[in-house]
Amino acid sequence: MKQRIVIGALLVECNHFGGIPTDLNSFKRTQYITGQDVLEIADGTLGGYYDVLSPRAGDIEVIPTIAATACPGGPVTTLAYSAIKQQILTGISEAISEGPVAGVLLALHGAAAVDGIPDLEGDLLESVRDLIGADVALVATLDLHAYMTEQMVSNSDVLVAWDTYPHRDAFETGQRGATALLDIVDGNLIPCMAMGITPVLVGAINGTTEGEGPFADTMRLAKRIEKRDDVYMTSAFLVHPYLDAPNMGGGGLVITNDDPDLACELATEITEYYWSRRHDLEPELIGVESAIERSLAHDGSVVLVETSDCCGGGAAGDSVQLLPHLTALPADIHSVIPVVDAHVAAECHKHSVGDEIMIEIGFRHDPDWGDPVPVCGTIIQLNDGVFTYRGGIWDRCEGHMGSSAVIKVGGVHVCVATHPTYEWCGEQYDAFEIDVSQMKIIVAKNPMNYGMAFSDYSDLMMVLDTRGPTPATCRHLPFQRITRPAFPWQDDFDEHNKVLTNC
Template identity: 25%
Template sequence: MRIFTAALATETNTFSPISVDKRSFEASLHVGPGQHPATPTLCTAPITVGREVTAQLGWTLIEGSASWADPGGLINRATYEELRDEILAELSAAMPVNGVVLGLHGAMVASGYDDPEGDLLSRVRDIVGNDILICAELDPHSHLTAKRVAAADFFVAFKHFPHVDFVDRARDLWAMTVDAIKGETAPVMSTFDCRMIDIFPTSKEPMSSFVEKIKQIEQADPKVLSISVIHGFMAADVPEMGTKIIVVTDGDQSKGDALAEELGRELFAMRGTFMVEQVDPATAVSLALSAEQGPVVIADMWDNPGGGTAGDATVLLAELIARGVTDVAVGTIWDPIAVQICFAAGEGAEIMLRFGAKSAPETGHPIDKKVRIVKVVSDAQMRFGASWAPFGDAVWITFDGIDVILNSTRAQSFDPSLFSAMGIDPLSRKILLIKSTNHFYDSFSKIASQIIYCAAGRPYPNDPSTTPYVKAPCTIWPIMEDPFAL
């Protein structure tokens, strides 16, 4: 058997000012056929898992290119078309194949393309024909469009947010692929539109129990091959934005349709109850100061580069400075120019530095301080589950009892190794200020005495009821109170 695999992924915040071009992919991951490293990125696990599976079966794996960019704004049109056409040319050269297994994200948007994944998948279908299996792994923060559903046989999405299970779900995807190609199953995909958009952290109730429920259904019913919740991505103004359910059954469309609707309506009934409590910056700092021991983690939720923002907001840092708080480590503030200046000055130098708050409104004001440059690190990385996340050339600066990591490649704060990579012991600080909505939880919860979720400004459009959408559907909650009453 001959299986083709490739990956093309990023998450697009259409409201973000950070345009994404080929350099953005090259800064994160852009490798040619067969050159993917042994460790997967968030959306390339189908390649690394595919190597293991096909080697065990004695099948031939034909690898195409793999490209991943950290989330940002619209992808440059020429960049998307170049990366897409690379994969299509590689697939054409690999023909004939028995299957196509892709690593996608599901929330890409490019200039001129509201649905790049649908565009890619439909072109893949045109190449391989109607009888060849096509499947993909998706991030749940994606858009399940009719075009991509029509082009693919099935999708498997990560079940957890934080996305600690992307390798496990790639294994599920490959297991389903193998069974289908061997003729042991006949996967059919059912979907249901929940007519809502929300944020669904699986690290708390009620979503943690909902995920356990769908896992139990998969285990108990041999006809149910996979269940995925497409959370949707509210920072994208696209026509099919919203929460969806996918059920893949073994040849039982009616069963899958009924189960998808049952689960989707159950999810809709819990709308508005999923998100954690959020406090304002002043309250966040007061709560951290009142804690008996550290480290207290303050999550700057909405300046999250993982959602396409710049990650350079200074609202919370300014609050800490104004109140004279010390024993704080901040990871990170994105400022490539400040990093360049610090690299030029060198470790040990003391300089006047302006940093932060350059990207967009509602990110605060630049910080002006005399800082000491403690450490500079080229091509810094932190852990993210089974993967590594680059945050580029980075600098540890210190002033007034506050340590700040400045970085040149946007990345959210996945793991405490963000600090240790720069020489900062995260356990030694009373307060850790990080930028992430929930991906940080799995790792930081292991060391935190307390976690405080803070809503500081709106660099990320986090309230769909007031977000100025143009293309997104208005017939979903919370834009409409009860879309099912229509």
């Protein structure tokens, strides 16, 4: 008899301080695939699952449920979560009704939230565990920015996270997750998992896993430990800090084969090292006016990083904090800035290319962070906002900005989209037919991928000290539910590390 494995995906990152609520349409714009069509996905985490499971088609049956992913945003609506959760649970229930299920394999993010539920993944994993019982293997793959909780750890056999930021290893992480599941099913692994957490809440500016840096060094430590003969798998986490939830923090996860004490010891080692690098994780910032002055004095293009409005962190993408500073410059100083504003995009599409338009733009979807800015400019492009990702977790997938336009205001190219989309490698500007090499100032709103996207055009990149739901530093966010003491508000407190285990 074949071993039967149920798979599914619910992958989105959420923000409690802003952004647009993540509804079913948010998923359908990105990925919402059900039934047997899920088995046709060849890339990303699910592609990695199949790469491991398919060669064993003679003794493994894969049962799909749903693959639902969305651009980060505000909390998932209750309706959307209920619909997707029900698809997963119904798929598992139907599989169980037809015969024994050996395991469940889920592609999750780890930092999703629902209205009233700060830990979506914990809720889902507990529901799955209640359904399948204690003896069926349950493995989930995660983003390394996951909010790790006791509910997640205690209800899973194995949790494994991406090892790269910028995220390049979704497929490989899928392979690792599927391999772990098969090792459990085949009786080769009795997983003892320990997750060390220390209350460090920082943005992602210094969170790369490439080259030198505090999180890169933490990841390298975790991977050195993984090479030990008595260690099965490790992960390192830099928690997505834009959730307002208790017991948040980053650290290290270690899985051993039936050795809980060693798992706890090594998870603590990784987490203590991460804590020791906390000051290095806080970024150096520059004010907007100073950044503009430095840009004008610099010989060449400059990238201004407004990470406080990062769609990839759940922001709406509608900030126009920089726009008045850019429009005040002479018209021969060319710049480009992205703005999500569905109303302005719709109004532009009532006109034609070449028409002039006077309109207020920005802060329409998330008005808590500022006021719209009046502009008068010329519409120089109208398009459908469709583009294709070149790499990353959505490699070769289409992105959908919705009806989009470019308004030229003096020397400023304002790229207006209807919907927020994740910034990876400059695909949105390409879709707007913007030649960034001709821009003096390029505005980026992602805290990490801007280097990869624009390093060929600029050798000066400055991270701005601006306000919004995804700022470069968390010091000024209005947290209400986080557990304190926590860095960066407090420092040098004794009890700064705890360990969660499933064994």
